[in-house]
Amino acid sequence: NSIELKGTETVRELPGGLWYEVKAQGNLGGAIPFESRGLLGYDPGRKAYTAVNVSSISEQPMGVDVGAFDKEGQTFTWTRVD
Numbered sequence: 001n002s003i004e005l006k007g008t009e010t011v012r013e014l015p016g017g018l019w020y021e022v023k024a025q026g027n028l029g030g031a032i033p034f035e036s037r038g039l040l041g042y043d044p045g046r047k048a049y050t051a052v053n054v055s056s057i058s059e060q061p062m063g064v065d066v067g068a069f070d071k072e073g074q075t076f077t078w079t080r081v082d
Helices: none
Strands: 005-013 019-028 032-043 048-055 064-070 075-080
Antiparallel strands (some): 005 019, 048 064, 064 075
């Protein structure tokens, strides 16, 4: 399943360089406004990125995602692991 999200995202490196803070805001499916905050880091054991997010449209964390980054397409692909 895929969900279309349109909006803006800012990424800030946290001290130590292992994690990034991600702030996003926009519309879910073109109709529902949202804001989210997350942490993004690289897990060398998995050789993949790990992310956890919370948002203004859910009472629970959005789960832990593991993903890969396609440098050429400038795109992350995520899989929910919990």
